[in-house]
Amino acid sequence: MESPRSDERITRRLRDALVADLVVGELDEEGEYWLTAKLEPRDWTRHLARQLGIAGTDGPGGIHDTLLVIVREVDRLIGRLRPTDELEEVCKELAHEATKNLQPLEVYATLLAGPSRWRQKKIEAGCRVASLSGQLRPILERELANELRRVLGEWAKLDFRKLGEQREEAIKAARANAGAGAKATASTGPRQPQTARDRADRLKMRPFQPPGRT
Secondary structure, three states: OOOOOOOOOOOHHHHHHHHHHHHHHOOOHHHHHHHHOOOOHHHHHHHHHHHHOOOOOOOOOOHHHHHHHHHHHHHHHHHHOOOOHHHHHHHHHHHHHHHOOOOHHHHHHHHHHOOHHHHHOOOOOOOOHHHHHHHHHHHHHHHHHHHHHHHHHHHHOOOHHHHHHHHHHHHHHHHHHHHOOOOOOOOOOOOOOOOHHHHHHHHOOOOOOOOOOO
16 A cells, blocks of 8 residues: 655644544643644554554554555545435445455454454354455455444534634533542643653553543
């Protein structure tokens, strides 16, 4: 697959979509960091993988390259996304484009890295090893399309212009809860500065939490 150019960029809308749940969900310096953090191509696919429930992009199987195909296509579409039946067809096309050229081992590796329910799918009894890829590829394409529909459906509902305001509202609500005796969510004391590696480690296997939801 085509590698990203050194100067390749994505739109601000997609960049915000990739981290929106972290901005609103992390009510301390962590969330503040994601409001303005510069994201590179590896970050794009790492955040997308997290939201899709895929465990990492740096291992074998070409998962980074697979998701990069989706990132580029979604970047062209995100301004027109709507939570309608049309979104289902869009996601099917995205999943097909992203998986159609995968080698058999890449198909298998991506299935293994996906949500546990992907690995619960069954193939035809008596399937020969030589035919395994033909059985697994449709499963991967279908399940990836389903996860994309879920994530892009959430993105279509977001008002990215008010992301900072949503964060402030979440902080105020958390402080109010803390004052009422609930466990404090917002940080009130100094924290050890986190490195980019620390943040990347925290994102591994982290489930997607739509902004504004608990």
